[in-house]
Amino acid sequence: MSFIETVFPVIGVVLSNALYFAPASGVAAVVRSGLLGNFNPLPQAIMVLSTIAWAMYGLSVPNAYLFAANAPGVLASIIYYVSTLPLIPREAHAQRWNVQAIVVGGVAFELALWGGIIFSGCTAETRSYYLGLYGSALCVILFASPLSTAALVLATGDSTSIYAPLTLAQCVNCGTWTVYGFAIGDVWVWGPNLVGTLLGLVQVGLKTAFPSRGKQAADPAAKHLFRDDGFVPIRPHLSDNDEI
Incomplete structure (x- = not known):
């Protein structure tokens, strides 16, 4: 086995788990504050399905590296999902429904897929x-x-909604798995990771072109509400005793 086939997947396992645990501090911050703020819960919902799917593929191939790179992410993403879902304001009906539908519908599809594959008697x-x-x-x-928040970034000139640690981890992680995928000739490894590398670079470009607007904009405890048409920051209600 070549150097790439033995060393790169080990590095990939570490980087993949770094990618999955990158949102942990952001999730902890919004949970402490009790407000979702600028935190985007959509990737966490999709991460639940993606990590499960890749853990199953790692078992099917079989490839211990792929399994080890995704199994911890299954647990982490479920924690993120159940922690942030209650924080989506009632005003954000569409966003709440989308996040819930992704997980419930995705799990239903995965069960149907696994059942169909196993009971079909395929090779x-x-x-x-x-x-x-x-x-x-x-x-x-x-x-x-x-x-999904790119339109908001372009409209406001504020990239707070793009989580920098997650984006950087994605670029490095995907690049590593792309090289490993080419080395073992597995299109399902190098294909999506090559795309992931390119998409990560797009996010880096947005983050560079539109920096976050300081601590106040990035603070998950900032007073924000959601509407059905997306994330809309508004001025909080002030009582007569509050200072402007």
């Missing part, structure tokens, strides 16, 4: 093909999900 190669195809699709969606 191990065919099984891995469909699991890899599904995992790759989710992987690309996960890597692209932070761009």
Whole structure:
């Protein structure tokens, strides 16, 4: 086995888990504050499905590196999901519904996919093909999900909604797995990770072009509300005794 096939996946396992645990501090901050603020919960919902899908693909191939790179992420993403879901304001009906529908609908689809594959009596190669195809699709969606706020970034000139640690971890992680995927000739490894690298660079470009507007804008405890048409910062109500 070559250097790339032995060392790169080990590095990839470490980087993948760094990617999945990168949002931990942000999640902890919004939980402490009790307000979602600028934190985007959509990637956490997609991460639940993506990590499960890749853990299953790692078992099917089998590839211990792929499994170890995603199994911890399953637990982390579920914690993020259940922690941030209650913080989505009631005013944000569309956002709450989208986040819930992604997880519930995704899990239902995964059960149907696994059941169909197993009970169809297909070969191990065919099984891995469909699991890899599904995992790759989710992987690309996960890597692209932070761009769901791209319109907000362009409109406001503020990139606070793009979480820098997650974006940097994505670029380095995807680059490593892309090289490893080419080395072992697995299109389901290098394909989505190559796309993820490019999407990560787009996010880096937005973060560079539109820096965050200081501590107040990035503070998850800032007074914000959501509307059905997206995230809209508004001036909080002030009582007669409050200072402006």
